[in-house]
Amino acid sequence: xAGIHEELEPFFNPKSVAVIGATTRTGPGSFNVxxxxxxxxxxxxIYPVNPRYDEVLGRKCYKDVRDIKxxxxxxxxxIPRHIVPSVVKACAEKGIKSVIVVSQGFAEVGGEGKxxxxxxxxxxxxAEMRILGPNTLGTHNFFDxxxxxxxxxxxxxxxxxxxMCQTGLFFAGFPRLKYGKIVDVGGICDVDHVDIIRYxxxxxxxKQIFVHLxxxxxxxxxxxxxxxxxxxxxxxxVIVMKAGETKAGREAVMSHTGSLAVEDKVFEGVLRQAEAxxxxxxxxxxxxxxxxxxxxRMKGDKIAMLTHHGAAGVMAIDILEEFGLRLAELSxxxxxxxxxxxxxxxxxxxxxxxxxxxxxxxxxxxxxxxKAVLDDKNVDGVLLSIHIADYSAxxxxxxxxxxxxxxxxxxYDKPVIVVPVGDRQEGTRRYLENVKNVAVLDNLRExxxxxxxxxxxx
Amino acid sequence: xAGIHEELEPFFNPKSVAVIGATTRTGPGSFNVxxxxxxxxxxxxIYPVNPRYDEVLGRKCYKDVRDIKxxxxxxxxxIPRHIVPSVVKACAEKGIKSVIVVSQGFAEVGGEGKxxxxxxxxxxxxAEMRILGPNTLGTHNFFDxxxxxxxxxxxxxxxxxxxMCQTGLFFAGFPRLKYGKIVDVGGICDVDHVDIIRYxxxxxxxKQIFVHLxxxxxxxxxxxxxxxxxxxxxxxxVIVMKAGETKAGREAVMSHTGSLAVEDKVFEGVLRQAEAxxxxxxxxxxxxxxxxxxxxRMKGDKIAMLTHHGAAGVMAIDILEEFGLRLAELSxxxxxxxxxxxxxxxxxxxxxxxxxxxxxxxxxxxxxxxKAVLDDKNVDGVLLSIHIADYSAxxxxxxxxxxxxxxxxxxYDKPVIVVPVGDRQEGTRRYLENVKNVAVLDNLRExxxxxxxxxxxx
Numbered sequence: 001x002a003g004i005h006e007e008l009e010p011f012f013n014p015k016s017v018a019v020i021g022a023t024t025r026t027g028p029g030s031f032n033v034x035x036x037x038x039x040x041x042x043x044x045x046i047y048p049v050n051p052r053y054d055e056v057l058g059r060k061c062y063k064d065v066r067d068i069k070x071x072x073x074x075x076x077x078x079i080p081r082h083i084v085p086s087v088v089k090a091c092a093e094k095g096i097k098s099v100i101v102v103s104q105g106f107a108e109v110g111g112e113g114k115x116x117x118x119x120x121x122x123x124x125x126x127a128e129m130r131i132l133g134p135n136t137l138g139t140h141n142f143f144d145x146x147x148x149x150x151x152x153x154x155x156x157x158x159x160x161x162x163x164m165c166q167t168g169l170f171f172a173g174f175p176r177l178k179y180g181k182i183v184d185v186g187g188i189c190d191v192d193h194v195d196i197i198r199y200x201x202x203x204x205x206x207k208q209i210f211v212h213l214x215x216x217x218x219x220x221x222x223x224x225x226x227x228x229x230x231x232x233x234x235x236x237x238v239i240v241m242k243a244g245e246t247k248a249g250r251e252a253v254m255s256h257t258g259s260l261a262v263e264d265k266v267f268e269g270v271l272r273q274a275e276a277x278x279x280x281x282x283x284x285x286x287x288x289x290x291x292x293x294x295x296x297r298m299k300g301d302k303i304a305m306l307t308h309h310g311a312a313g314v315m316a317i318d319i320l321e322e323f324g325l326r327l328a329e330l331s332x333x334x335x336x337x338x339x340x341x342x343x344x345x346x347x348x349x350x351x352x353x354x355x356x357x358x359x360x361x362x363x364x365x366x367x368x369x370x371k372a373v374l375d376d377k378n379v380d381g382v383l384l385s386i387h388i389a390d391y392s393a394x395x396x397x398x399x400x401x402x403x404x405x406x407x408x409x410x411x412y413d414k415p416v417i418v419v420p421v422g423d424r425q426e427g428t429r430r431y432l433e434n435v436k437n438v439a440v441l442d443n444l445r446e447x448x449x450x451x452x453x454x455x456x457x458x
Numbered sequence: 459x460a461g462i463h464e465e466l467e468p469f470f471n472p473k474s475v476a477v478i479g480a481t482t483r484t485g486p487g488s489f490n491v492x493x494x495x496x497x498x499x500x501x502x503x504i505y506p507v508n509p510r511y512d513e514v515l516g517r518k519c520y521k522d523v524r525d526i527k528x529x530x531x532x533x534x535x536x537i538p539r540h541i542v543p544s545v546v547k548a549c550a551e552k553g554i555k556s557v558i559v560v561s562q563g564f565a566e567v568g569g570e571g572k573x574x575x576x577x578x579x580x581x582x583x584x585a586e587m588r589i590l591g592p593n594t595l596g597t598h599n600f601f602d603x604x605x606x607x608x609x610x611x612x613x614x615x616x617x618x619x620x621x622m623c624q625t626g627l628f629f630a631g632f633p634r635l636k637y638g639k640i641v642d643v644g645g646i647c648d649v650d651h652v653d654i655i656r657y658x659x660x661x662x663x664x665k666q667i668f669v670h671l672x673x674x675x676x677x678x679x680x681x682x683x684x685x686x687x688x689x690x691x692x693x694x695x696v697i698v699m700k701a702g703e704t705k706a707g708r709e710a711v712m713s714h715t716g717s718l719a720v721e722d723k724v725f726e727g728v729l730r731q732a733e734a735x736x737x738x739x740x741x742x743x744x745x746x747x748x749x750x751x752x753x754x755r756m757k758g759d760k761i762a763m764l765t766h767h768g769a770a771g772v773m774a775i776d777i778l779e780e781f782g783l784r785l786a787e788l789s790x791x792x793x794x795x796x797x798x799x800x801x802x803x804x805x806x807x808x809x810x811x812x813x814x815x816x817x818x819x820x821x822x823x824x825x826x827x828x829k830a831v832l833d834d835k836n837v838d839g840v841l842l843s844i845h846i847a848d849y850s851a852x853x854x855x856x857x858x859x860x861x862x863x864x865x866x867x868x869x870y871d872k873p874v875i876v877v878p879v880g881d882r883q884e885g886t887r888r889y890l891e892n893v894k895n896v897a898v899l900d901n902l903r904e905x906x907x908x909x910x911x912x913x914x915x916x
Contacts (some may be wrong), residue, residue, distance in 0.1 A: 029820050081803075098900060104814060105803045113803060151845070167769030168813075172845055172880025214772055243769060248785075249776040252768075252809075281777075282901040283741070310703060310710075311625030314672055318707035319739075327706075345539075347565045351710075357564055357628075362487050387609070387630055422630030443740040 008195060011132055012181055013144040014073035015044050017098070018065050020087055022048030022056045030152040030344050033102075039152065041145035044262035047072065066094050075137065076148050078102040080452050082112075084134070085119040099124070100148055101133035101189075108187050110136060121189050125428035136186030137168040143180055143205050161292060162200035164193060165212035176286040180205060192216070194223045198281035199240070208293055211276075221270060228274035237292045238276040241285060242267055243282040244336070277453050284449055287441055290401045291450035295415035296438050298380040298454045302328035304373035305351035305383040308358070308421070310383040313351030315369035316444050323448040327351070328379045334372040341411065363400025370404050374412045381415045381451050385444065387422055402431050410436035415454050417447045460549055463660035466653060468556040469590055471602040472531035473502050476523050476554070478545055479537035480506030480514045489538060489608040491560075497610065505530065524552050534596065534606050536560040540570075542592070543577040550585035557582070558606055566593060566645050579647050594625035594644030601638055601663050617751060617901045620658035622651060623670035634744040638663060652681045655696070659689035666695045666751055668743070669734075672702050679728060686732035695750045696734040699743060700725055709730035713792070735911050742907055745899055747897075749908035752897050753873035756838040756912045760786035761840040762831035763809035764877070766816070768885035770843040771809030774902050781906040785809070786837045792830040799823050821858025828862050832870045839909050843902065845880055860889050868894035873912055875905045 019034045026035050034048060034057055042146070047070075048056035051063045062068055065075060075091045077084060081103050091099050106117040117134065124131045132138060138148030140157035156178060163170055163182040171182055171227035181203075183196055184235055193213055199335075200206045218223055228238050242252040242264070264428055271278050277292070279285040303325055307313045320327060327350045335348045340362065341347065352373070357365045373379050386401055409416040418440045420428045429440045441447050452458065477492045492506060492515055505528075506514035509521045520526050523533060523545070531547045535542060537563050549557050553643065563574040582589045583853065585815055590596060596606030600616035607629055614636060621640040627638055637663075641654055653670055657662045668687055674682055686696050700722070702708040708721075714753045729736050735750070737743040737880050761783055765771045778785060785808045793806045799822065800806065800815035810831070815823045824844075830839050844859055867874040876898045887898045899905050 031817065105801060109803050109805065111803075121557065165769065167767045169767035169769045169843075169879055174880075212769065214769065243772040243776060246776050246779045248779050252772045252775045281773075281903045283903070309625045309627035310671065311623065311627045311672065314701040314707055314710045315739075316703060317710045318704050321704040321706050343563060345567050345569075347567065359489065385627075421627055422632075425633065436517055445739045446743070 002347050004195065004198045005128065008098075008191070008199040010073045010190070011100065011130075011183065011252075012139050012141045013146050014098070016047065016070060016072050017044060017074045017076060017148075018047045018049050018072045018091075019056075020049040020065060020070060020075055020077045020091075021102075022050045022053070022061060023348045024053055024056055026057070032151040033076065033148060034112070036147055036152045037186055039149045040155070043145070044073070045070065057189065058220060064095070065090050068094065069433055072096050073099065075128075076100045076102065078150065081105040081116055085123070088120045088123050088129075088131070092129055093149045096130050097127075097266045098127055100136060100138040101131060101186075102136060102148075102150065103133075104135045106134045106187055107189070117187070117189055124190055131190040132183070133186040134189060136184040137171055137177060138413050139181070139183045140171055141181045160194075160205055160207040161210060161289065161293070162203060162206040162208070163210045163212070164196040164200075165226075166214045167212065170212060174282060177210070177289045179210070188217060192220065194220055194227045195296060197224070197227040197231055201234050201236060206236065208239070208276040208289065210289065211238065211240045213240070214332045221266075225270050225274050228271075228276050232275060237245065238269055238274070239279055239285065239292070240276045241279050241281075243296050275458065277458065283442075283446065287446040288453045290439055290441070291415070291453050294437075295417075295450070295454055296413050296437055297456065297458075298451070299456060301378070301451075301455055302326050302378060302380045303383055303451060304330065304334075304379040304381075305385065306354050306369050306373065307351050307385045308353075308355045308387055309385065310351075310353050310355075312419075312421070312444070313353060316351055316383065316385065316448075319444045319448045323452055325451055326446060328373075328376070330373070331376045331378050334376040334379075338369050339374040341368055346458045362402065366401050366404040367408070370408050374408060374414060374416075379414065381417070381454065383417050383444075383447055383451070385420070385421060387420070402428060405432060405438060406435050409438045412437065415439070415451070417441055417450055419444055419447050462653065463544065465588065466556075466649065466657040468531045469588075470597050470599045470648070471604050472556070474528060474531045475500075475502060475606075476505045476507050476520075476526060476530045476533045476549075478507040478523055478533055478535045478549075479560075480508045480511070480519060482511060482514055484515070491534065491606060491608040494605055494607060494610045498605045499611070500605070501603065502526065502531070513744070515887065517796075523548050523554070526552065528827045530554050532556045534558045534560065535687060536608065537564040537914075539574055539592075543574050543581070544580045546581050546587075546589070548582050550587055550838065555585075555587050555589055555690040557589045558594060558596040559589060559644075560594060560596060560606075560608065562590075562593045564592045564645055565647070575645070575647050577690070582648055590647040591644040592647060594642040595629055597639070597641045598629055599639045599777050618663055618665040619663060619668060619747065619751070620654075620664040620666070621668045621670070624653040624672045625670065628670060632740060632744050634669070635747045637668070644837075648674060650678065652678055652685045655682070655685035655689055659694060660691050662699065664694065666697070666747065668747065669696065669698045670699070671700055679724075683732050686729075686734050696732070697737055697743065697746055697750070698729055699739075699839070700819050707796045723887065725794060733916065735916065737882065745904040745908045746911045748897055748899070749873070749875070749911050750899070751893075752850075753875070753908070753912055754871050755896055755914065756873060756909070756915075757904050757914060758838040759909075759911060759913055760784050760836060760838045761841055762786045762788065762792075762834065762837040762839075764812050764827050764831065765809050765843045766811075766813045766845055767843065768809075768811050768813075770877075770879070771811060774809055774841065774843065777902045777906045781910055783909055786831075786834070788831070789834045789836050795830040799826055821862065824859050824862040826864070828866050832866060832872060832874075834885075837872065839875070839912065841875050841877070841902075841905055841909070843877045843879060845878070860886060863896060864893050865888060867896045870895065873897070875899055875908055877902055877905050 053061040158180040511519040564571040621637040
């Protein structure tokens with residue numbers, strides 16, 4: 001397994017790249033990969049290849065990849081499908097070991113497409129060349145400013161997350177999942193999920209691996225399981241989203257990527273063995289990804305909830321039970337601390353209704369209640385469902401909630417998940433987003449899912 | 459049932475209000491309801507009542523509510539629980555017919571609290587007075603600038619949505635549910651969900667009713683069902699969120715509001731009979747509310763999906779099947795229109811993968827494909843999962859997607875739901891949020907839930 005990172009590195013960060021099918025058309029809507037590559041800041045050599053031009057974007061253009069004198073680390077092929085097989089052969093003759101086939105219309109559409117794909121695979125095997133694709137956007141790499149995407153990707157902040165997908169869908173990222181590297185394995189004629197998981201597992205820049213897949217190639221189930229286990233053994237979190245849960249979905253997978261979708265139950269078992277996190281939609285994906293990246297693991301499954309609203313407490317009880325989590329039995333010390341600031345008639349339980357006690361001074365109550373549950377040995381994680389008004393608005397002022405969280409949460413080793421109440425939540429999010437041990441999520445269900453991901457067994 | 463709107467109107471829009479327990483403490487953290495009332499722009503008379511002061515916020519303060527000479531439409535009581543019963547009696551003597559008891563610690567905590575509540579109810583019955591509460595924030599009304607909330611509520615845009623809840627949780631609203639009127643029925647010693655549903659049903663300003671409840675008073679099940687049916691008969695949509703789904707949840711309901719939680723299965727049956735929309739969390743609530751407010755109803759259950767990504771199509775197939783929706787069998791005309799702009803090897807199905815055809819001109823492809831499915835008689839609703847980049851970013855330019863939607867969707871009578879792909883979605887949302895027949899939702903699951911709410915039988 002050693003060496004897979006080195007072997008696949010040219011796909012993500014090549015020293016030089018030949019763009020076969022380079023075009024002089026530029027600007028929005030031109031989907032010009034070479035233009036994107038330059039704009040995104042790639043520092044290596046780019047060699048455009050297209051018999052129609054002498055020059056593309058100020059660089060000498062080659063008629064044939066074999067005409068390039070210098071070494072070529074990676075070839076990117078975006079030309080009509082019927083000429084792809086001969087161009088892959090040319091790449092093999094040039095000694096290129098890494099090729100991305102962007103073009104579409106191969107095995108996934110059957111017929112001639114299947115024949116073309118077989119030819120490509122045959123060439124690659126003989127030449128010990130690795131092929132990514134066909135039908136792929138290739139890779140995008142924020143760490144090293146490299147892209148092969150013909151859709152321009154914006155420059156932005158990124159996190160130590162490696163994504164692999166069987167689609168270009170995820171290249172634009174998510175509001176709360178800002179990947180650092182991404183690869184579309186496309187039609188998987190060669191490089192597959194297993195290879196990429198191993199690559200990311202060996203990548204020191206990657207802490208979390210997100211796998212989107214529709215199906216695996218026959219016989220790769222065990223290797224897939226082992227690759228995830230290997231990544232986990234290196235301390236990386238693995239999140240998996242598999243499409244094709246239903247029969248109709250599995251049929252659609254066949255026509256989309258030409259790969260055989262795995263029966264969902266079989267797959268579920270594999271993931272459980274590998275202790276990977278399975279997510280079913282974008283919302284769950286973002287909640288789990290964010291929690292794993294930002295929050296400490298729990299030592300047990302016992303949650304304390306602080307709320308301004310008994311009703312939110314009731315909702316949380318339903319949802320925590322549905323997710324198999326437990327409400328902590330609070331220690332006497334914790335109860336006493338809250339009781340002292342609350343009206344004597346108020347029974348102190350969990351969820352902790354901190355509202356009545358708030359009337360005597362909101363900041364003090366927040367600080368006391370939060371400290372009480374963080375100090376409590378019976379509590380593994382803290383959930384807050386509270387109003388945190390927008391700081392810019394009067395008279396909806398700040399009541400010391402967020403300040404208490406910002407001060408206390410980083411001092412403990414427990415996840416603190418905040419579900420803000422109200423129609424203006426951006427201020428809260430911004431105020432707390434970089435606070436250690438704190439995550440702000442949209443609703444109680446997301447919060448419960450995030451806690452699940454932080455269980456000791458997860 | 460006639461007259462319920464008139465009877466309860468003083469709770470939402472009184473001509474005059476006595477604030478019993480008025481305070482001179484002002485500013486953030488003071489929870490001064492009278493200050494909020496003035497700040498929010500209430501134009502009626504306010505009479506502060508508190509034996510400790512001669513003047514509150516520039517108004518003459520009365521020792522006793524009976525000292526007020528003018529008529530008082532509504533009394534708002536926020537004083538320690540043990541003196542509430544005698545003050546309610548004083549209100550009865552003054553001839554006040556509407557009373558809100560904000561104070562906490564009554565039947566929901568048992569013991570003496572139960573005794574106090576019984577006394578209040580007895581007084582109200584004798585005096586033909588209606589009581590809202592105890593343990594309530596009261597009401598907030600954007601249409602008429604009235605509030606009884608001691609938590610300040612920001613001025614903002616609002617929609618023709620009437621909310622009732624058994625909590626103050628929802629008073630701050632939601633990013634995508636900007637209610638116009640809200641009421642917290644609290645501990646329900648008198649005015650209950652049934653009354654409020656009837657009130658909103660007769661309210662010409664209200665088009666959609668959202669009901670949050672934990673439990674109903676014994677014997678009110680049938681009236682609740684009839685009230686919802688009555689509202690629906692008047693063309694209003696009704697959305698219900700019920701807490702206490704699990705056994706633990708039902709026990710918590712008991713201690714929160716002192717009301718008996720209904721067994722979930724029984725309740726589910728009631729809602730189905732009433733054809734109300736049931737939602738289980740904030741996310742689902744907002745998706746359904748937004749869809750019902752903005753989108754036309756469907757004539758059938760057949761969805762056409764346009765996507766840039768085969769993978770999103772596969773995910774959508776799974777999710778639509780899970781929600782019991784159907785993918786439309788596209789007409790030959792629709793298929794032909796898309797096929798003409800796509801590579802000849804691409805099979806045209808539903809979901810419609812418009813990506814390959816996009817390469818020849820994105821704007822034309824979007825316009826053609828969208829028009830094809832909107833024109834198609836086999837299609838009842840349209841789902842788009844597409845990249846719509848932020849309009850401010852280069853080179854991630856606009857490709858004519860949003861423009862096509864903005865131009866075409868308003869010309870048809872079908873719902874168009876857009877699920878944007880990518881990490882910067884705010885631009886898309888703003889660009890499309892006021893377009894007729896269009897809703898922008900966060901993910902495919904929300905979209906499927908929204909379509910369910912638009913079924914002819916829903």
